[in-house]
Amino acid sequence: MTNYQPKDSSKSPRFCGIRTFMRLEQIKTTDHVDFVVVGVPFDTAASNRTGQRYAPQHIRNFSVLLRPYNPDMDINVFDYCSGVDYGDIDVIPGNIHRTYDNIVAELTPILDKGIVPIIIGGDHSISLGNLRAFHKKYGAVSLVHFDSHSDTWNDYYGERYMHGTPFRRAVEEGLIDPRHSIQIGLRGPLYSAQDYEDARELGFEVVPMKEVRKIGFDQVMKRIHERVENRPVFVSYDIDFVDPAYAPGTGTPEVGGPTSFEALEYVRGLDGLNIVGFDLVEVLPTYDANEITAVLASSVIYEMITLTALKKRRELQQKAEVLNQQQ
Numbered sequence: 090m091t092n093y094q095p096k097d098s099s100k101s102p103r104f105c106g107i108r109t110f111m112r113l114e115q116i117k118t119t120d121h122v123d124f125v126v127v128g129v130p131f132d133t134a135a136s137n138r139t140g141q142r143y144a145p146q147h148i149r150n151f152s153v154l155l156r157p158y159n160p161d162m163d164i165n166v167f168d169y170c171s172g173v174d175y176g177d178i179d180v181i182p183g184n185i186h187r188t189y190d191n192i193v194a195e196l197t198p199i200l201d202k203g204i205v206p207i208i209i210g211g212d213h214s215i216s217l218g219n220l221r222a223f224h225k226k227y228g229a230v231s232l233v234h235f236d237s238h239s240d241t242w243n244d245y246y247g248e249r250y251m252h253g254t255p256f257r258r259a260v261e262e263g264l265i266d267p268r269h270s271i272q273i274g275l276r277g278p279l280y281s282a283q284d285y286e287d288a289r290e291l292g293f294e295v296v297p298m299k300e301v302r303k304i305g306f307d308q309v310m311k312r313i314h315e316r317v318e319n320r321p322v323f324v325s326y327d328i329d330f331v332d333p334a335y336a337p338g339t340g341t342p343e344v345g346g347p348t349s350f351e352a353l354e355y356v357r358g359l360d361g362l363n364i365v366g367f368d369l370v371e372v373l374p375t376y377d378a379n380e381i382t383a384v385l386a387s388s389v390i391y392e393m394i395t396l397t398a399l400k401k402r403r404e405l406q407q408k409a410e411v412l413n414q415q416q
C-alpha cells in the first residue's frame with residue numbers, strides 16, 4: 090500500500106523543489122490517502138479587502154518547514170496516515186454559484202471514500218460550498234466555527250452569497266445542525282446587539298471572545314465537546330479568530346483575540362471529536378508581514394492533520410481491542 094508522506098528534509102533540503110503543502114506529493118488521487126490538502130482560491134465574495142485567492146500558495150510556501158513528529162500531541166503523524174497535496178479546485182472568479190458547483194463536484198469523490206479534506210480558502214464564502222458537499226455524504230453535520238465574526242448576516246447590498254453570510258445560508262439549506270454547532274471568538278464593533286442574537290436565534294451556541302477569556306480554555310473546550318458529542322463535525326477556522334498581532338494578513342481584522350499559542354491549542358483541544366473535514370479561510374497574503382500569518386496558518390493546518398492522525402490511531406486501537414476480545 091502506498092503511504093504518501095512528506096519529502097525527507099534531512100535528505101532533500103527544504104528549500105529545494107516546487108512548493109506543496111508540507112512537501113507532500115502533489116497528486117490528485119483518492120487512493121491510499123487518509124487526508125488531502127486542497128486549495129479553493131476564491132475571493133470575490135469578500136466585503137472589504139480582497140486577495141485571499143493567493144492564500145493557498147502563500148501558506149504552502151511557508152509550510153515546507155513542518156516536520157512529521159508533533160511533540161505536543163506525541164504522535165508521528167505519518168505513522169498513522171497518508172496524505173497528498175490535491176492542488177487547487179478551479180474557481181470561477183466573480184461567479185460564486187458556478188464556484189460552489191465546482192467545489193461540490195471536486196469534494197464529492199474525496200468524501201465518498203471517507204477521506205478528510207483540509208480545505209484552504211479563499212474567503213469565508215467557500216464554506217457554504219464545502220458544507221453542501223459534506224451534507225451529501227454525512228447529512229446535516231455539526232459545525233465548530235472559530236471566527237471573530239458570526240458570518241450569519243442575511244445579505245450585503247442585497248447579495249445573499251458573501252463571506253459574511255455562509256452559515257445563515259447553511260442553516261437555511263439544512264446543511265448543518267445548529268443545535269449541535271458552536272461559534273467561538275466573536276468580537277469587535279457591530280451594527281447592533283441583534284447581530285449576536287441573530288446567530289443564537291438560528292440555533293447556534295455563541296461564545297464571544299470576552300466570555301472565552303472569562304471562562305478559560307478548559308471550559309470552552311468542554312462546551313464544544315458537550316455541544317458536538319460524537320456527531321460528524323466540520324471545523325471552520327477563519328484566521329481572523331486570531332489577534333491581528335499574530336495574524337495580520339487578513340481582510341477584516343479584529344483586535345483583542347487569541348495569541349498564536351492559544352490559536353493552536355484550540356485546535357489541539359478538539360481531539361476526540363469525530364471530525365470529517367476542515368477549512369481554513371481568510372488569509373490575505375498582500376497584508377501579511379514577514380509571513381507571520383503564513384507561519385500560523387500552516388501550523389494550524391498541521392494541527393488539523395495531527396487530529397486526523399490521532400483519529401486514525403484511535404480507530405486502529407479500537408479495532409485491535411475488538412480482535413483481542415474475539416480471541
Ligand code: MN
Pocket residue numbers: 213236238240252327371
Ligand atoms: Mn469568517
Ligand code: MN
Pocket residue numbers: 236237238327329330341371
Ligand atoms: Mn471573520
